[in-house]
Amino acid sequence: MKVSEVMTTPPVCVTPHVPLLEVTRRMAEYAVGSVLVVEDDSLRGIVTDRDLALRGMGGGLTPESPVDAVMSTEVVTVDADDDVQAAYRAFRRTEVRRLPVLDGSRVVGVLTIDDLFLDVFRRLGDLLSPLAWSVLQEPPGPSSACGGPHVL
Numbered sequence: 001m002k003v004s005e006v007m008t009t010p011p012v013c014v015t016p017h018v019p020l021l022e023v024t025r026r027m028a029e030y031a032v033g034s035v036l037v038v039e040d041d042s043l044r045g046i047v048t049d050r051d052l053a054l055r056g057m058g059g060g061l062t063p064e065s066p067v068d069a070v071m072s073t074e075v076v077t078v079d080a081d082d083d084v085q086a087a088y089r090a091f092r093r094t095e096v097r098r099l100p101v102l103d104g105s106r107v108v109g110v111l112t113i114d115d116l117f118l119d120v121f122r123r124l125g126d127l128l129s130p131l132a133w134s135v136l137q138e139p140p141g142p143s144s145a146c147g148g149p150h151v152l
Helices: 020-030 049-057 084-094 113-137
Strands: 034-039 042-048 098-103 106-112
Touching: 020 034, 020 049, 034 106, 042 049, 042 098, 084 098, 084 113, 106 113
Parallel strands: none
Antiparallel strands: 034 042, 098 106
């Protein structure tokens, strides 16, 4: 399976000079924990809700401070055509929770650990679906091996 099949798209992006207050509003509006910082169609950085709290307000910056004051510039990315296993390895190796997804140099999405959890749960549901259906179709059996109620 490819990263493009499980990533979140479109990514929420801002330019480097957008104020922290606007970044916070966008995170709330789109219910995301990170925003990608893009300039001239190139990824410049990523800012997370933790960055805003610790480096932003916790660091004494004002809501009008630009996002590039708190963003991380060394960003680990994956390619949209990469196998999901490459993303699993990147998450384990780097201990980040979000990976910007690129198509060439263009940002096309974000892959989060939550995206992978949802994919795993969907796969488990698909795997267990026939079993659940067969269990639901059969009448309930006796409640104990002896055929009667459990005695405590």
